[in-house]
Amino acid sequence: MGRDLGERNREAYARYKDDVRKEGKPFFPRAILHDTIMAFVVVAVMIALAVIWYWDAGDTPEGEGLEAGVLGPLYTLPADAGTTDFIPRPAWYFCFLFYLLRIFEWPETVFIATVGIPTIALVLLLGLPFYDRRLERRPSRRPVAMIAAVLTVLSMGVLTYKGATAQEALGSELLKLVPDWAEEQGFTGDEQANEGARLFAVSGCLNCHIYLGSGTGSLGAPDLSDVGDRYEPQALVRYLTNPAEFGNTVMGSYAYLGQENLEKLATFLDASTGDK
Amino acid sequence: MAKRKTKRQLLVDTAILAPIDWLDERTAVVGGTKYFLFRHVPRDVSWAQTLGFATLMAFMAQTLTGAILAMYYEPSAAINPETGKPVAYSSIEMITNELTLGWLVRGMHRWGASVFIILLFLHMGRVFLFGAYKYPRELTWITGVLLLATGMLMGFTGYLLPWDQTAYWATVVGINLNGTAPFAGPWLAQFLASGPEIGTSTLARFYALHMLLLPGAIFALIGIHIYLVTRLGVTSPPWSREAAGRERAEVQPAGGRAGLVRRGTDGGAK
Numbered sequence: 002m003g004r005d006l007g008e009r010n011r012e013a014y015a016r017y018k019d020d021v022r023k024e025g026k027p028f029f030p031r032a033i034l035h036d037t038i039m040a041f042v043v044v045a046v047m048i049a050l051a052v053i054w055y056w057d058a059g060d061t062p063e064g065e066g067l068e069a070g071v072l073g074p075l076y077t078l079p080a081d082a083g084t085t086d087f088i089p090r091p092a093w094y095f096c097f098l099f100y101l102l103r104i105f106e107w108p109e110t111v112f113i114a115t116v117g118i119p120t121i122a123l124v125l126l127l128g129l130p131f132y133d134r135r136l137e138r139r140p141s142r143r144p145v146a147m148i149a150a151v152l153t154v155l156s157m158g159v160l161t162y163k164g165a166t167a168q169e170a171l172g173s174e175l176l177k178l179v180p181d182w183a184e185e186q187g188f189t190g191d192e193q194a195n196e197g198a199r200l201f202a203v204s205g206c207l208n209c210h211i212y213l214g215s216g217t218g219s220l221g222a223p224d225l226s227d228v229g230d231r232y233e234p235q236a237l238v239r240y241l242t243n244p245a246e247f248g249n250t251v252m253g254s255y256a257y258l259g260q261e262n263l264e265k266l267a268t269f270l271d272a273s274t275g276d277k
Numbered sequence: 278m279a280k281r282k283t284k285r286q287l288l289v290d291t292a293i294l295a296p297i298d299w300l301d302e303r304t305a306v307v308g309g310t311k312y313f314l315f316r317h318v319p320r321d322v323s324w325a326q327t328l329g330f331a332t333l334m335a336f337m338a339q340t341l342t343g344a345i346l347a348m349y350y351e352p353s354a355a356i357n358p359e360t361g362k363p364v365a366y367s368s369i370e371m372i373t374n375e376l377t378l379g380w381l382v383r384g385m386h387r388w389g390a391s392v393f394i395i396l397l398f399l400h401m402g403r404v405f406l407f408g409a410y411k412y413p414r415e416l417t418w419i420t421g422v423l424l425l426a427t428g429m430l431m432g433f434t435g436y437l438l439p440w441d442q443t444a445y446w447a448t449v450v451g452i453n454l455n456g457t458a459p460f461a462g463p464w465l466a467q468f469l470a471s472g473p474e475i476g477t478s479t480l481a482r483f484y485a486l487h488m489l490l491l492p493g494a495i496f497a498l499i500g501i502h503i504y505l506v507t508r509l510g511v512t513s514p515p516w517s518r519e520a521a522g523r524e525r526a527e528v529q530p531a532g533g534r535a536g537l538v539r540r541g542t543d544g545g546a547k
């Protein structure tokens with residue numbers, strides 16, 4: 002048809018208005034009845050979830066409500082910046098992001114996962130009515146849109162599932178690796194370095210870093226197996242006290258560990274000179 | 278001259294009709310309500326189109342349960358001398374274990390958040406499937422996407438408030454994650470954490486975002502969204518035989534009979 006899109010759009014909408022006026026049904030009470038039933042269902046589901054969550058959670062010796070039921074515990078232990086044996090778990094609807102971080106683990110690509118993909122997704126969503134301008138609304142005549150939608154749903158589903166079920170090593174499990182590390186790096190006899198290694202295992206460093214094949218390697222944190230080649234011990238203490246000084250805004254300060262512990266950590270890191 | 282009114286009519290007049298007239302004269306509220314309730318919607322509108330209202334309902338329920346929680350919750354990471362635990366954590370324990378039906382309110386709010394997010398996606402999915410984002414509903418779609426983003430931010434900021442291990446460590450990751458962004462990233466991470474360590478000031482900041490700023494934005498966006506939906510009308514399922522705005526065969530091809538026309542116009546007719 003030769004007529005321009007704007008004109009055809011306006012015609013179609015005028016036809017819509019006309020049809021609704023002539024053949025439509027009144028919003029009240031016909032359509033609002035469906036809405037009201039739906040509203041009750043929503044509230045009922047919320048109540049049901051709350052009841053299952055509350056009644057299925059149990060008590061542990063450490064306190065009421067700490068034992069998880071099917072919908073999880075009522076709360077976990079109080080927040081403690083010093084604990085090391087806790088695995089971060091985001092709300093399920095952020096799990097996809099969590100997993101993207103694992104995929105883009107190399108430092109230069111992290112921001113693709115954290116900012117790039119979400120930003121592109123948002124822009125694509127916002128712009129949708131402006132690049133998909135055809136009049137056609139029937140799904141059977143919109144193959145590209147439908148395929149894109151199916152692919153999006155599938156990949157979001159897979160990422161969410163993988164993120165929600167991803168396993169991470171607990172500090173207590175990593176502790177068992179310390180003797181192997183000591184042997185490989187040759188600091189078996191150095192008690193200071195060994196203590197540093199144990200601190201390293203339980204301080205959550207491996208939630209970001211990799212050390213001799215252990216750890217996750219996310220958020221662009223480098224492999225620390227040979228970090229001793231790159232820094233002097235005193236610089237390492239400074240690094241851990243204030244990572245921002247070294248241009249690292251991702252890693253938090255570990256000053257709370259105390260000067261003595263930081264020196265142990267630094268001794269351990271300094272002794273880490275590579276896996277060969 | 279009007280007939281003399283009975284006592285009952287007089288009562289109705291002064292107690293009900295007069296105040297409504299007074300209000301309507303100044304606000305046009307009666308016209309507005311009529312416009313909203315007695316408009317027509319397409320004949321084939323059905324369950325799929327209730328998802329938007331369901332999302333609204335979930336948000337209302339969140340607002341109500343959230344307001345009740347806010348009466349008892351204290352956003353502080355300082356240690357409560359009585360319990361030896363952080364103040365925020367203790368207030369959550371108190372709401373869950375001691376307050377009458379506190380567990381229900383907290384449970385509804387906690388799980389309602391997930392229900393809200395799921396409904397947002399379902400509603401968006403149906404709008405996408407129906408192609409309902411197209412002319413003239415582009416702005417409805419855009420306010421919708423903004424609602425989706427603010428809705429997810431509500432989830433992020435609310436997650437920290439119980440101040441338990443799950444909350445704390447998920448937020449640490451979330452804030453560090455912001456720090457990886459180029460340019461604004463470190464600044465954003467600093468703003469969210471509001472200090473070198475995640476503590477009381479972080480909690481206060483998240484609380485303010487979660488119960489003032491973001492809900493305010495959502496209310497405003499919902500207002501625009503619903504206004505646009507009312508003004509523009511809801512779309513019919515595009516595959517419906519009686520879809521409002523369906524194309525009709527306008528011109529019959531020369532020499533064609535009705536039977537032939539239907540095959541010839543490429544599904545355009547009905």
Ligand code: HEM
Binds near residue numbers: 333401410414421506
């Ligand atoms: C707090 C969140 C939201 C609320 C309360 C809400 C509410 C509503 C309501 C009540 C309708 C009427 C028709 C229906 O129920 O389907 C509607 C329609 C619509 N919504 Fe939403 N919505 C929200 C989020 C969204 C999102 C995330 C999108 C998409 C990104 C969106 C896009 C639209 C569009 C384009 C329409 C018009 C549909 C049509 O004319 O058929 N909305 N919304």
